[in-house]
Amino acid sequence: MTERIPAPGTRFVHAGSDPREQRGYVNPPVHRASTVLYEDVRAMEESQSDPLKRNHPVYGRFGTPTGRAFETALAELEGGHAAIATCSGLAAATTAVLSFVRAGDHILVSDSVYVPTRRFCDSLAALGVVTEYYDPEIGAGIEELLRPETRLAYLESPGSTTFEVQDVPAITAVCRSRDVVTVIDNTWATPAFCRPLALGADVVVHSATKYLTGHADSILGAIVCTEDTYATVRGAAIRLGQCAGADDVYLGLRGIRTLGVRLQQHQRQAVELATWLRDRPEVVEVVYPALPGDRGHRLWQRDFTGAAGLFGVVLDGRFGKPAVDAMLDRLHLFGLGHSWGGFESLMVPADSLAHRLPGTRRPAGTLLRVHAGFEDPADLLADLDHAFTELTTRHG
Ligand SMILES: *Cc1c(COP(=O)(O)O)cnc(C)c1O
Numbered sequence: 001m002t003e004r005i006p007a008p009g010t011r012f013v014h015a016g017s018d019p020r021e022q023r024g025y026v027n028p029p030v031h032r033a034s035t036v037l038y039e040d041v042r043a044m045e046e047s048q049s050d051p052l053k054r055n056h057p058v059y060g061r062f063g064t065p066t067g068r069a070f071e072t073a074l075a076e077l078e079g080g081h082a083a084i085a086t087c088s089g090l091a092a093a094t095t096a097v098l099s100f101v102r103a104g105d106h107i108l109v110s111d112s113v114y115v116p117t118r119r120f121c122d123s124l125a126a127l128g129v130v131t132e133y134y135d136p137e138i139g140a141g142i143e144e145l146l147r148p149e150t151r152l153a154y155l156e157s158p159g160s161t162t163f164e165v166q167d168v169p170a171i172t173a174v175c176r177s178r179d180v181v182t183v184i185d186n187t188w189a190t191p192a193f194c195r196p197l198a199l200g201a202d203v204v205v206h207s208a209t210k211y212l213t214g215h216a217d218s219i220l221g222a223i224v225c226t227e228d229t230y231a232t233v234r235g236a237a238i239r240l241g242q243c244a245g246a247d248d249v250y251l252g253l254r255g256i257r258t259l260g261v262r263l264q265q266h267q268r269q270a271v272e273l274a275t276w277l278r279d280r281p282e283v284v285e286v287v288y289p290a291l292p293g294d295r296g297h298r299l300w301q302r303d304f305t306g307a308a309g310l311f312g313v314v315l316d317g318r319f320g321k322p323a324v325d326a327m328l329d330r331l332h333l334f335g336l337g338h339s340w341g342g343f344e345s346l347m348v349p350a351d352s353l354a355h356r357l358p359g360t361r362r363p364a365g366t367l368l369r370v371h372a373g374f375e376d377p378a379d380l381l382a383d384l385d386h387a388f389t390e391l392t393t394r395h396g
Helices: 008-014 041-049 065-078 089-100 115-127 139-145 168-177 227-240 246-257 259-278 297-303 321-330 377-395
Strands: 082-086 106-110 130-134 150-156 181-185 203-207 221-225 283-287 310-315 346-349 367-371
Touching (some): 065 246, 082 089, 089 150, 089 181, 115 130, 130 139, 139 168, 259 310, 259 367
Parallel strands (some): 181 203
Antiparallel strands (some): 082 221, 203 221, 310 367, 346 367
């Protein structure tokens, strides 16, 4: 009899969990640790001989059983060999890049990348690493940008704030054939909706701050590696002093248990809001790959199994900044704040072009970023309707 492969819903519940190892308790304890004691000098020396060894506790900075449970669960869900928890999503991105580059290298980075990741890549110039930005819709055309010294390509799909979907299999196939490492930020989709390693990527990074922890109460990151890349990334993470807090890895693991159902609900709420917004006279465009007609819809249908609750909405250009600001201030249920991925709805201005390559398609009006939380959709739509109606009557 062949063993049945568990469906995703089952995997979120059980990944990385072994209650027998913790006396039957369903969840692991929160290990707060720096010092770990050894039986004798020999045991101490053996553990130091191989810092990559994951199962022997060495020192708190190298991880604890709580962190290991989070890493194991995430690696399993992404179909990776192993994962490394980091203190933030940005630290996951910077550590992944620093693992591979040296002076003289050239790296290709998506022009739609998360802006702090972009700032970090720009700063690599001081170390002799040249960063070049590519059009996220480039696909296999990325081949023309490869140089003999190109070491790494950094993808994010969909892109931050502008939501371009990349042809990940086409890009990773070209890069793989030229020994260029591909790193991809999968924070938006999570393994619930996309598994980039199966699309050819070598390394996946996450801001677990967003959907993985899912309750806006933690800052946490993770890097998921293939077998080929793990030793390199883990070695760099250790040298850089990467580690994550005890409570944060616990919250990351706890979040994973409900990730599947939360993402399905975020998607349902977002589709309802996005569809309503698209039909409003104040709106010229909704940027959300899940909607038919979106530029990335076809690739999204091919490579994703669902859409997260984060999307863009472009207001008609006749509304100036004071009018849009007043509208945002008038919203009650949609919060105005950084980050996303928690249970609450948010709507913030998104300065989409400030950092982009010249020639990037300009939205026809003010771009806002919406996160669909779990409030009742009727209440959310009433909140939007009230603010939009005032926008039109006062400024239209
Ligand atoms: C928020 C975010 C990050 C950074 O995560 P932090 O945990 O805040 O450091 C990285 N990538 C994407 C796509 C993000 O949205």
